[in-house]
Amino acid sequence: MRYSGLKVITEGLFGNKGWTRAWRDPAPKAEYDAIIIGGGGHGLSTAYYLAKNHGMTNIAVLEKGYLGSGNIGRNTTIVRANYFIPGNSEFYSHSLKLWEGLELELNYNVMHSQRGQVVLFHSDGQRDLQIRRANAIVNQGDDAEIMTVDQLRAEFPYLDYEQTRFPIYGGMMQRRAGTARHDAVAWGYARGADQRGVDLIQNCEVTGIDVENGVVRGVQTTRGPIRAKKVAMIAAGRSGQVAAMAGMRIPVESHIMQAFVTEGLKPVMDAVISYGMGHFYISQSDKGGLVFGGDIDMYASYAARGNLPMVEHVMEAGMTLMPMIGRAKVLRSWGGIMDMTPDGSPIIDKTPIEGLFIDAGWNYGGFKAVPASGWCMAHLMATGQSHEVARRFRLDRFRTGQLLDEEGTGSQHNLH
Amino acid sequence: MRLICPLCGPRDRREFYYSGSEDYLNRPTPDAPAEAWDDMLHLRDNPAGVTRDLWYHETGCGSWLLVTRSTTTHEILATERVADRKGAGA
Numbered sequence: 281m282r283y284s285g286l287k288v289i290t291e292g293l294f295g296n297k298g299w300t301r302a303w304r305d306p307a308p309k310a311e312y313d314a315i316i317i318g319g320g321g322h323g324l325s326t327a328y329y330l331a332k333n334h335g336m337t338n339i340a341v342l343e344k345g346y347l348g349s350g351n352i353g354r355n356t357t358i359v360r361a362n363y364f365i366p367g368n369s370e371f372y373s374h375s376l377k378l379w380e381g382l383e384l385e386l387n388y389n390v391m392h393s394q395r396g397q398v399v400l401f402h403s404d405g406q407r408d409l410q411i412r413r414a415n416a417i418v419n420q421g422d423d424a425e426i427m428t429v430d431q432l433r434a435e436f437p438y439l440d441y442e443q444t445r446f447p448i449y450g451g452m453m454q455r456r457a458g459t460a461r462h463d464a465v466a467w468g469y470a471r472g473a474d475q476r477g478v479d480l481i482q483n484c485e486v487t488g489i490d491v492e493n494g495v496v497r498g499v500q501t502t503r504g505p506i507r508a509k510k511v512a513m514i515a516a517g518r519s520g521q522v523a524a525m526a527g528m529r530i531p532v533e534s535h536i537m538q539a540f541v542t543e544g545l546k547p548v549m550d551a552v553i554s555y556g557m558g559h560f561y562i563s564q565s566d567k568g569g570l571v572f573g574g575d576i577d578m579y580a581s582y583a584a585r586g587n588l589p590m591v592e593h594v595m596e597a598g599m600t601l602m603p604m605i606g607r608a609k610v611l612r613s614w615g616g617i618m619d620m621t622p623d624g625s626p627i628i629d630k631t632p633i634e635g636l637f638i639d640a641g642w643n644y645g646g647f648k649a650v651p652a653s654g655w656c657m658a659h660l661m662a663t664g665q666s667h668e669v670a671r672r673f674r675l676d677r678f679r680t681g682q683l684l685d686e687e688g689t690g691s692q693h694n695l696h
Numbered sequence: 697m698r699l700i701c702p703l704c705g706p707r708d709r710r711e712f713y714y715s716g717s718e719d720y721l722n723r724p725t726p727d728a729p730a731e732a733w734d735d736m737l738h739l740r741d742n743p744a745g746v747t748r749d750l751w752y753h754e755t756g757c758g759s760w761l762l763v764t765r766s767t768t769t770h771e772i773l774a775t776e777r778v779a780d781r782k783g784a785g786a
Contacts (some may be wrong), residue, residue, distance in 0.1 A: 579714040
C-alpha cells in the first residue's frame with residue numbers, strides 16, 4: 281500500500297477500514313542468502329539497502345524482541361553531519377544526504393525536521409576549534425556557520441549568556457542538522473524491506489552462531505536453526521554477547537547513557553542546542569516535550585537505567601545554560617545501552633570468520649548514522665568491499681593504530 | 697550506586713574513578729606481539745552479568761580496587777584492593 285495525503289483523507293472518510301499491516305509476520309525459512317542479527321535501525325536499514333541497492337531479497341532480519349525495541353526507539357533523535365576527522369566526516373555527510381531524501385525514498389513520514397543545531401563555545405580555544413571544524417565542514421560541501429553572541433541572542437534569547445563560569449562566546453550552527461521521529465525511521469525501513477521480500481522475524485533470539493573451519497554456516501535461534509552463507513551482527517549494546525557466540529572478543533564495552541524528557545510544553549525552542557561545557561544537548565519534540573541528554577554514566581553496565589550523579593550533572597548543566605528549564609517538570613528518563621569503542625568511532629567490517637560481518641560500536645551517535653550505516657553495511661555484505669565512506673571503520677584498527685579519535689582524547693575504554 | 701572500599705567502607709560512586717575491565721591487570725611482556733597488547737587494551741568480554749573491573753578511590757584512600765559487581769543490577773558483590781591480591785607488588 282502506498283501512503284499519501286489523499287489516502288489519509290479517504291480513509292478518514294470511510295472509517296479507516298482500508299489500512300493493512302505495514303509488514304508481514306513470516307515464519308523463518310530453513311535457509312537464507314543472508315541473515316541480519318538485530319532488528320533495530322541499523323539492521324533494518326541494512327536489510328533495506330541489501331534489497332534495494334543490491335537485489336538481495338532472500339534475507340531475514342532476526343529480532344529477539346520487537347522491531348525497533350532498542351536504542352532506535354529511545355534516543356534524543358539528533359541528526360547532524362558536523363564531524364571533523366577524515367573517516368568520520370565523509371560518512372556522516374553521506375548519511376545526512378540520505379536523510380534528506382529518506383521520506384520520499386521510503387514513502388514514510390519520518391518527520392525529519394532540519395531545524396538546525398548549534399554547538400556553543402565558551403572559551404577562545406573552543407572558538408578556534410569550532411571555526412576550524414566549520415571550515416572543514418564547509419570545504420567538504422556541507423554547511424556550517426559561526427554565529428556571534430548577538431546573532432545567538434536574537435535567535436535564542438533564553439540562554440544565559442552572562443553566566444559567570446561559562447559565558448557564551450558564540451556557536452557553530454549547522455542549519456541542515458535537526459531531528460527526526462526515531463520510531464518512524466525503524467518502521468519506514470522495516471516496511472520498505474518487507475515490501476522488497478525481506479523476512480522480518482520478531483521474537484526470534486539468536487542463541488548460537490554456527491562456524492565450521494572458519495566459515496559461517498548459519499545461526500541457532502529460539503525458533504530453530506537457520507542456515508546462511510552471510511551473517512551480519514548488528515546488535516548495538518548487545519554486540520559483545522552476539523560476537524561471543526562466534527567465539528570473538530570485540531573492542532566494545534557497553535555503557536549506560538541517560539536521557540530525559542519533560543512534560544509537553546508550548547513551542548519554546550526551535551533548534552537543537554548543544555552546550556560546550558559539560559555534556560548537555562536539548563531540543564523540543566513535536567509533541568512539546570523538551571528532550572535532553574548528557575554523557576554516559578562511565579562504567580560498564582547493561583542495567584538500562586543510570587545512576588543519580590549523571591542525572592544531577594545533566595540537570596545542573598541545563599540550569600546553567602538555560603535557567604528557564606527549571607520551570608519544566610521531567611516526565612521520564614531512560615538509560616540506553618551504548619556500544620562504546622575505545623576511540624569513540626564505529627565499526628563496519630568483515631570479521632576473521634568468513635561470511636560473518638559486524639556493524640557495531642556506535643557509541644552515543646548511532647541514530648543519525650542509521651541510513652549510511654545500512655547503506656555501507658549492505659555494500660560490504662553484497663560486494664565484499666568496504667564502501668568508500670566507511671573504509672576506515674575497521675575492526676582491527678586498535679591493533680594497527682589507525683584510530684578515529686574524533687574527540688582527541690585518546691583510545692581507551694573509559695575515555696569516550 | 698555505592699562501592700564498598702575495604703579501607704573506607706561503603707562510599708558514593710562519585711568518589712571513584714572507573715578505569716575498566718580487569719583485563720588491564722593482565723599486562724603482556726614488553727616483547728609480546730601486538731595481538732596480546734590489543735587483547736589487554738581493547739578487546740573485551742563485556743559480560744551482561746557478573747564482571748570484575750578496576751576502580752580508583754580518587755577522593756578517598758587512593759586505593760586501586762578490583763570490584764566484582766553485576767552489570768545488569770549494579771549490585772556490588774565483592775571488593776578487594778589490587779595491592780592485596782596474591783602475587784601483587786611483584
